Amino acid sequence: MNGARLWTIARLELTQRVRTVAWYVLLGIFALLLIGVTLLSFLAFGGWGTGGAGVFSAVVYVTLLLVLLVSPTLSGNSINGDRDAATLAPLQVTLATTGEILLGKFLAACITGLAFAAVAVPFLVIATLAGGVNGWAVVTSLVVLVVEVGIVAAIGVAISGILARPLFSVAVTYLIVAALSVGSVIGFGLVSTAAGxxxxxxxxxxxxxxxxxxxxxxxxxxxxxxxxxxxxxxxxxxxxxxPRPDRVWWLLSSNPFVILADATPTSFDRHGNPDDLFGWIKTAVRGAQxxxxxxxxxxxxxxxxxxxxxxxxxxxxxxxxxxTVPSWFVGLGVQVLLAALLLWWAWTRTRTPARTLPPGTRIA
Incomplete structure (x- = not known):
């Protein structure tokens, strides 16, 4: 593994992303969205001096939501997009190994996703300065956010290496992300009702x-x-x-929003109520046990x-x-295992020399 080649691949991938005007427009729209979310959160959580924790959690959740919505589009065609444009084969005949190509594109996808987190930094600072924010909650939630960005990026890059068509790989990446974030909730509701x-x-x-x-x-x-x-x-x-949610509560453990809430330390008021969205979501999920x-x-x-x-x-x-017992580490482990298996599959499909190629694959 050569660091210089790895960064060269990542830099080339990033150059293709950031040189378009649409990329900056998307970041600007996200900033405007965060302005509205921050203002509404201050109104909802009590204003300056008391609502910092609630505002912070709302901004982090909106950032995670946008990453889940945008990252599949940016990473879901990383490899097969190059193959479709006939630029992957010239890269494969260089000294860059298959692992370096995969990791380079994964690194670029991570940096792209973290750009949204960078846009959210000023709003997170404002929420922290508003008071009432637990320091450990800040550190833990941001670490989990970064990890989730990496997992979604890994899934997108892997699917782009497994499937030959960019459109299909983007769609499948969206389906996997939707299954983790929305499908887990729907499945939890249906199965808990069926097992009533x-x-x-x-x-x-x-x-x-x-x-x-x-x-x-x-x-x-x-x-x-x-x-x-x-x-x-x-x-x-x-x-x-x-319904019997206590029998199937584990279905929610791999949900990105649940992992973020369950892993973040919770602060309570004198009545025993959480002071942020992390705590309320954690209470709902833990109560299902x-x-x-x-x-x-x-x-x-x-x-x-x-x-x-x-x-x-x-x-x-x-x-x-x-x-009740936490489950975030189990869900995070499932996500990491899924991403690792998909990356391994993508490596087997991308390595050279290739014995067979999908019909209609363009190589030059």
């Missing part, structure tokens, strides 16, 4: 007359609260199916109901996160 359980609800109310007055055993109407005198109705029972109750009872004639002891609020987000 029966929920039984039992209810009993006190008897009331036509005037809305409670019926008492002694014939009076002032016995509410006296369970010995209240006349109770019959028990009603209802059964229906409820807990099995739902499959039976509920409501009895108006029960003293526990009358004094309110039967009913209590659920756990706070802080308690949910503290009593």
């Amino acid at each position: 359980s029966e929920f039984t609800s039992k209810n009993r109310s006190a008897e009331y007359n036509s005037n809305g007055e409670i019926v008492c055993k002694d014939g009076g109407h002032d016995c509410y609260g006296d369970t010995d005198q209240m006349v109770c109705g019959e028990w009603d029972s209802y059964t229906y199916r409820v 807990s099995a739902p109750e499959l039976q509920s009872t409501w009895d108006e004639c029960d003293p526990q109901y009358l004094d309110g002891a039967e009913y209590r609020s659920g756990p706070t987000p802080e308690e949910i996160i503290a009593t």
Whole structure:
């Protein structure tokens, strides 16, 4: 592996990207989008001095979203685009190895994706200066963001080396990214519903007359609260199916947005609520690990109901996160393994001398 050849390949790839006006227009549109997101986030999270953490998380999420939307287009035709333009074969007969070609184009795709993160830096600084931002949350979220940029870039470059047609490789890259980010959520919802359980609800109310007055055993109407005198109705029972997210919560572990939220340390207010989007998404995903109750009872004639002891609020987000297990490292490992396998496949398809080529492949 030669560093000079590696950087030459990456530099040539970058030159082709940045010399077009459309590239700078895209970065400008992203900057305008971040201005709007930052202003709206300050309004949503309480303004200067209190909403810095929320604004920071919103900007990071928008940056990740745009990288997922744009990176497949920029990296999904890196290799087969050169093959289609008859510039790959001259590169393959140089001293550059197949691994250097792949890694050089991967490096260029990473730098291209990180350009969007660079545009977001001023807005991240503003959010940090606004106060309330956890230092470890800043470091962790940015590291995860950079890793996700690299994974998406690797998938795009690999698919461009596996498939012969640039259009198909870009489409397949989008499908893989969509499967990780959107498909995982849809699959989670469908499978958790299909794997549901029966929920039984039992209810009993006190008897009331036509005037809305409670019926008492002694014939009076002032016995509410006296369970010995209240006349109770019959028990009603209802059964229906409820989803079981606790059985399939792991389907969300490879979602890029979930990985970002689950890996980022969370800060809480005095009520145990997160102060940023990372924490709220983490709470929702971690809460899916807990099995739902499959039976509920409501009895108006029960003293526990009358004094309110039967009913209590659920756990706070802080308690949910503290009593569940993180899954970000599993999801990140799955993504890295997927990208590595695809790159290996691309290497076998791109190495020279090639025994066979897809029909219609242009080589010169």
